[in-house]
Amino acid sequence: MQEKLSKMLEEAREQLNKAASLADTEEIRVKVLGKKGQLTEILRSMGKLPPEEKKALGMAANKVKAEFEQLLTEKAAEVKIKAKEAKFKAEKIDVTEPGKEITYGVKHxxxxxxxxxxxxxxxxxxxxxxxxxxxxxxxxxxxxxxxxxxxxxxxxxxxxxxxxxxxxxxxxxxxxxxxxxxxxxxxxxxxxxxxxxxxxxxxxxxxxxxxxxxxxxxxxxxxxxxxxxxxxxxxxxxxxxxxxxxxxxxxxxxxxxxxxxxxxxxxxxxxxxxxxxxxxxxxxxxxxxxxxxxxxxxxxxxxxxxxxxxxxxxxxxxxxxxxxxxxxxxxxxxxxxxxx
CATH class of the missing domain: 3.30.930.10 (Bira Bifunctional Protein; Domain 2)
Known part of the structure; x- marks a missing residue:
C-alpha cells in the first residue's frame, strides 16, 4: 500500500510540473484529495487493516498528503505569478505612442x-x-x-x-x-x-x-x-x-x-x-x-x-x-x- 502511495505522489508531482493554469492545479487536487480521490480511497481502505498496519499506513499517508499539499501550494503560486506577468505583458501601454484622437460632437x-x-x-x-x-x-x-x-x-x-x-x-x-x-x-x-x-x-x-x-x-x-x-x-x-x-x-x-x-x-x-x-x-x-x-x-x-x-x-x-x-x-x- 505504501508503494501505491509513493507511486501516486510521483504521478501527482509530474502532473503538477505540467500544469499551466490554476484550473489544471485544481483538477489535480480533486484527483488526489477529492471525495473520490486516490488518497481518499486509500484512507478509506485502512479500516480493514490490523491495528499495527493501520498506524504505519496512516503515518505514511499523512506524510504523502502533506508533501502533496506543499507541491500544490508552490505550483499554484507559480502559476499565479506567470498569469500576472502574461497579463501585464498583454496590457502593457507604450506611453510614447500617440493617443487616440477624441472626437467631440457638435449641436446642429x-x-x-x-x-x-x-x-x-x-x-x-x-x-x-x-x-x-x-x-x-x-x-x-x-x-x-x-x-x-x-x-x-x-x-x-x-x-x-x-x-x-x-x-x-x-x-x-x-x-x-x-x-x-x-x-x-x-x-x-x-x-x-x-x-x-x-x-x-x-x-x-x-x-x-x-x-x-x-x-x-x-x-x-x-x-x-x-x-x-x-x-x-x-x-x-x-x-x-x-x-x-x-x-x-x-x-x-x-x-x-x-x-x-x-x-x-x-x-x-x-x-x-x-x-x-x-x-x-x-x-x-x-x-x-x-x-x-x-x-x-x-x-x-x-x-x-x-x-x-x-x-x-x-x-x-x-x-x-x-x-x-x-x-x-x-x-x-x-x-x-x-x-x-
Missing part, C-alpha cells in the same frame, strides 16, 4: 439657435411650452382669427391629415393650447417644427422651425413687446444691434409689426446681406387680438398680451452666413462641424 446650428433664444428668454422669466406637430384646424386657423378664405388654409399651402387635422404650419397653434391650459398670467416660448407645402430651394423648405413667444398679463403694452425683443436682439446679435418695427398685418395680432435688426455684417452701412438697406427682417409680432383671448375665456378688459413668431432657420442663416437652407437638412458632417 438650428438647435444652437433654439437653445440660445430659449436661454435668453428664460433669463427674463419665460417658460417653455410645447405643442403637437399635428394639430386641429380650429387651433391652427379658426381660433387664431384666420378667416375661411385665408390663403394659408388652402391645400396648396398646408398639409391636411383630414378636414379637421393638419401638420401645423406655424407654432402659433400652441398659443390656443396655452390659453386653455395655463393659469394667468404667463410668459411662454413655444419652439417646434412646422410644415408647409413648398418646393425646396435656397430659401424654402417644406419643413422648418419656429419659436413662438406669448405673454398674457395685466397692463401689457406694445412697449413691453418692443423692449423684450430689443433685449433679445442685443443678446443674439451683439450689444450694438438696433431694432426697428414696421406696421404689418397678422390675423391674430392687432396692432401687428415686422421687426428688423441693424445688419450685423456691415453695422447698418449697407451690404449684400442686407441688400444695401442696412436692416434685416427677422420676425413678426404684435399685441394679441382680443378674439384670440376670448377663445381661452380670458377677460379682455383685464388682460392684454403680445405674441411673436420667429423663423429659426432664417436667424441661423443670417447669423452664420448660410446662403442655402438645404445645407441645414443634408446631414453633411463637413457642414455641421463648422459650428463647433
Amino acid at each position: 446650428p438650428i438647435t444652437q439657435i433654439i437653445d440660445e433664444v430659449v436661454e435668453i428668454f428664460k433669463s427674463m422669466g419665460y417658460a417653455v411650452y410645447e405643442g403637437p406637430d399635428v394639430d386641429t384646424v380650429y387651433n391652427t386657423f379658426d381660433a387664431l382669427n384666420s378667416p375661411e378664405n385665408h390663403p394659408a388654409r388652402d391645400m396648396t399651402d398646408t398639409f391636411y391629415i383630414n378636414e379637421d387635422m393638419v401638420l401645423r404650419p406655424h407654432t402659433s397653434s400652441g398659443e390656443i393650447r396655452a390659453e386653455l391650459e395655463l393659469p394667468l398670467p404667463y410668459k411662454v416660448l413655444i419652439p417646434g417644427r412646422c410644415y408647409r407645402v413648398d418646393t425646396p430651394d435656397a430659401t424654402h423648405s417644406p419643413t422648418f422651425h419656429q419659436i413662438e413667444m406669448m405673454v398674457i398679463g395685466e397692463d401689457i403694452t406694445m412697449g413691453d413687446l418692443k423692449g423684450s425683443l430689443d433685449h433679445m436682439a442685443k443678446r443674439l446679435f451683439g450689444p450694438e444691434t438696433r431694432t426697428k418695427f414696421r406696421p404689418s398685418h397678422f390675423p391674430f395680432t392687432e396692432p401687428s409689426a415686422e421687426m428688423d435688426v441693424s445688419c450685423f455684417k456691415c453695422g447698418g452701412k449697407g451690404c449684400p446681406v442686407c441688400k444695401g438697406s442696412g436692416w434685416i427682417e427677422i420676425l413678426g409680432c404684435g399685441m394679441t387680438h382680443p378674439h384670440v383671448h376670448q377663445v381661452g375665456n380670458i377677460d379682455t378688459e383685464k388682460y392684454t398680451g403680445f405674441a411673436v413668431g420667429m423663423g429659426v432657420e432664417r436667424i441661423a442663416m443670417l447669423k452664420y452666413g448660410i446662403d442655402d437652407i438645404r445645407f441645414l437638412y443634408e446631414n453633411d458632417m463637413r457642414f455641421i462641424e463648422q459650428f463647433k
Whole structure:
C-alpha cells in the first residue's frame, strides 16, 4: 500500500510540473484529495487493516498528503505569478505612442439657435411650452382669427391629415393650447417644427422651425413687446444691434409689426446681406387680438398680451452666413462641424 502511495505522489508531482493554469492545479487536487480521490480511497481502505498496519499506513499517508499539499501550494503560486506577468505583458501601454484622437460632437446650428433664444428668454422669466406637430384646424386657423378664405388654409399651402387635422404650419397653434391650459398670467416660448407645402430651394423648405413667444398679463403694452425683443436682439446679435418695427398685418395680432435688426455684417452701412438697406427682417409680432383671448375665456378688459413668431432657420442663416437652407437638412458632417 505504501508503494501505491509513493507511486501516486510521483504521478501527482509530474502532473503538477505540467500544469499551466490554476484550473489544471485544481483538477489535480480533486484527483488526489477529492471525495473520490486516490488518497481518499486509500484512507478509506485502512479500516480493514490490523491495528499495527493501520498506524504505519496512516503515518505514511499523512506524510504523502502533506508533501502533496506543499507541491500544490508552490505550483499554484507559480502559476499565479506567470498569469500576472502574461497579463501585464498583454496590457502593457507604450506611453510614447500617440493617443487616440477624441472626437467631440457638435449641436446642429438650428438647435444652437433654439437653445440660445430659449436661454435668453428664460433669463427674463419665460417658460417653455410645447405643442403637437399635428394639430386641429380650429387651433391652427379658426381660433387664431384666420378667416375661411385665408390663403394659408388652402391645400396648396398646408398639409391636411383630414378636414379637421393638419401638420401645423406655424407654432402659433400652441398659443390656443396655452390659453386653455395655463393659469394667468404667463410668459411662454413655444419652439417646434412646422410644415408647409413648398418646393425646396435656397430659401424654402417644406419643413422648418419656429419659436413662438406669448405673454398674457395685466397692463401689457406694445412697449413691453418692443423692449423684450430689443433685449433679445442685443443678446443674439451683439450689444450694438438696433431694432426697428414696421406696421404689418397678422390675423391674430392687432396692432401687428415686422421687426428688423441693424445688419450685423456691415453695422447698418449697407451690404449684400442686407441688400444695401442696412436692416434685416427677422420676425413678426404684435399685441394679441382680443378674439384670440376670448377663445381661452380670458377677460379682455383685464388682460392684454403680445405674441411673436420667429423663423429659426432664417436667424441661423443670417447669423452664420448660410446662403442655402438645404445645407441645414443634408446631414453633411463637413457642414455641421463648422459650428463647433
